[in-house]
Amino acid sequence: MAHILVIDDDAFFREFLCRLLAGEGHEVTRAASVAEADGQVLAAEFDLVFLDVRLPDGSGLDLLPRLRALPNEPEVVIITGAGDPDGAELAILSGAWDYIEKSASQEGLRLACLRALRFREKKQDALPVRRPGIIGASAAVERTLRQLGRAARSQANVLIVGETGVGKELYARAIHDNSSRAQAELVIVDCAGLQETIMASELFGHRRGAFTGASGDKPGLLARAHGGTLFLDEVSELSLDMQKGFLRLLESHTYRPLGENREIPVDFRLVCASNRELADMVAAATFRADLFYRIRAVTIAPPPLRDMAEDIHDIAEYHLTRICRCAKLPLPALSTDLIDLFCGYDWPGNVRELVHVLEALVAAAPLEPELFPSHLPRDVRVRFVRSRAARTAKPTQPPSRPAGPDPACLPYSLTADVPLNWDVYKHTAHAQVERVYLERLIGACQGDIRTAITVSGLSQSRLYGLLRKHGLGLRPSGPGAAGTQ
Ligand SMILES: Nc1ncnc2c1ncn2[C@@H]1O[C@H](COP(=O)(O)OP(=O)(O)OP(=O)(O)O)[C@@H](O)[C@H]1O
Numbered sequence: 355m356a357h358i359l360v361i362d363d364d365a366f367f368r369e370f371l372c373r374l375l376a377g378e379g380h381e382v383t384r385a386a387s388v389a390e391a392d393g394q395v396l397a398a399e400f401d402l403v404f405l406d407v408r409l410p411d412g413s414g415l416d417l418l419p420r421l422r423a424l425p426n427e428p429e430v431v432i433i434t435g436a437g438d439p440d441g442a443e444l445a446i447l448s449g450a451w452d453y454i455e456k457s458a459s460q461e462g463l464r465l466a467c468l469r470a471l472r473f474r475e476k477k478q479d480a481l482p483v484r485r486p487g488i489i490g491a492s493a494a495v496e497r498t499l500r501q502l503g504r505a506a507r508s509q510a511n512v513l514i515v516g517e518t519g520v521g522k523e524l525y526a527r528a529i530h531d532n533s534s535r536a537q538a539e540l541v542i543v544d545c546a547g548l549q550e551t552i553m554a555s556e557l558f559g560h561r562r563g564a565f566t567g568a569s570g571d572k573p574g575l576l577a578r579a580h581g582g583t584l585f586l587d588e589v590s591e592l593s594l595d596m597q598k599g600f601l602r603l604l605e606s607h608t609y610r611p612l613g614e615n616r617e618i619p620v621d622f623r624l625v626c627a628s629n630r631e632l633a634d635m636v637a638a639a640t641f642r643a644d645l646f647y648r649i650r651a652v653t654i655a656p657p658p659l660r661d662m663a664e665d666i667h668d669i670a671e672y673h674l675t676r677i678c679r680c681a682k683l684p685l686p687a688l689s690t691d692l693i694d695l696f697c698g699y700d701w702p703g704n705v706r707e708l709v710h711v712l713e714a715l716v717a718a719a720p721l722e723p724e725l726f727p728s729h730l731p732r733d734v735r736v737r738f739v740r741s742r743a744a745r746t747a748k749p750t751q752p753p754s755r756p757a758g759p760d761p762a763c764l765p766y767s768l769t770a771d772v773p774l775n776w777d778v779y780k781h782t783a784h785a786q787v788e789r790v791y792l793e794r795l796i797g798a799c800q801g802d803i804r805t806a807i808t809v810s811g812l813s814q815s816r817l818y819g820l821l822r823k824h825g826l827g828l829r830p831s832g833p834g835a836a837g838t839q
């Protein structure tokens with residue numbers, strides 16, 4: 355989706371073109387004069403401008419240098435009158451990308467737009483993308499970075515999806531760093547840890563005297579995000595009430611601090627991340643469809659680590675260097691055997707799991723000049739070997755029964771009680787798998803939250819979010835301590 359400005363005083367043609375472009379999924383803004391267009395380009399950024407040459411308060415050509423001087427340099431397509439023989443010359447001489455005649459067919463107009471946006475996409479893909487901390491040169495990483503560069507240069511809301519530990523937060527930071535908002539703040543909101551009762555004061559801030567103990571004005575997170583980027587991590591964890599509040603904020607771009615009696619305008623770009631399937635949540639009515647469509651103007655999916663085998667060595671070396679530098683230890687080499695083992699593993703916890711494994715390796719063999727599989731903690735090595743065995747066994751073992759879970763392994767309710775609506779069934783199954791998993795994890799880690807994070811590869815906030823969802827807790831560590839309700 356692109357943001358397009360149509361500048362034409364001919365109301366009939368302007369509305370026709372705007373409707374056509376909006377129908378293609380673009381966000382369209384209109385202007386009928388030079389003055390109006392000047393105001394619009396100050397208020398928002400555009401990817402493409404359709405510009406009529408003859409406007410009531412001047413020539414559209416006078417606008418061109420100002421359009422080209424804009425920070426994101428929109429493409430310009432000149433609109434000429436039907437049969438105007440100078441159209442092409444005018445476009446070339448003025449430095450516009452193309453021209454269209456008002457008499458062009460609907461298809462001709464659509465193609466002119468498509469060509470200009472494709473050209474822009476290619477031009478932008480060639481621009482360098484700053485990628486702090488994002489390692490990898492595989493096709494999957496390069497593709498994701500190209501998407502990131504395009505998204506960063508637009509003003510569109512971005513949804514980053516992917517398994518836990520694939521680097522969603524890292525990519526969100528890169529979007530901010532590569533955007534025109536990089537000088538302002540990136541404000542991160544962990545939705546899994548956001549308590550409904552204090553959400554309003556955290557986000558909106560308060561005025562002096564708003565409640566007992568409010569001895570001064572306190573700006574909220576939104577005030578900090580003004581001009582910058584607001585990153586909602588684990589957006590799937592927002593309650594329905596909180597979703598409603600965010601939707602209102604996104605629609606009005608205003609908010610009211612507690613104790614304030616007027617609305618304050620706020621300008622931020624929204625980036626959200628989720629490792630849950632939001633479309634499924636929309637189908638199950640646990641995530642608002644209108645919010646879903648608003649937050650995912652652009653979707654980016656960083657690849658899981660198992661799809662980036664050629665990058666594993668570089669990523670491991672990058673994090674090993676970082677870990678050893680922090681611990682003031684000499685940097686060991688990674689043996690070929692170890693890298694082979696890494697490449698044959700599934701990495702369900704992705705790069706975060708790799709980082710934890712490297713930390714464990716360094717702790718187990720801090721002064722070794724070269725690290726081998728034998729330096730791995732025993733439980734980690736067993737995990738690797740099992741994963742490799744399962745991978746090699748897969749193609750040779752014929753399925754002994756039709757694909758799908760063994761009904762005997764499912765809780766009774768899934769085989770008989772749950773209504774046969776697919777979404778309801780799938781969500782019940784998902785919740786039950788989560789529950790069984792958490793109970794096993796808590797038992798295996800004997801109630802130790804640190805171990806649970808390492809073993810599961812989940813972030814602390816995600817793990818706490820899941821425990822809270824299922825009413826589970828972690829008992830203080832101790833011999834034989836296991837999690838209970
Ligand atoms: N391509 C990469 N290169 C180097 N490090 C990476 C890469 N991708 C992820 N990481 C590292 O992996 C760890 C996890 O990254 P991050 O927290 O961004 O993941 P996430 O997808 O947001 O996880 P979660 O969904 O659990 O919150 C971080 O230490 C990050 O630096």
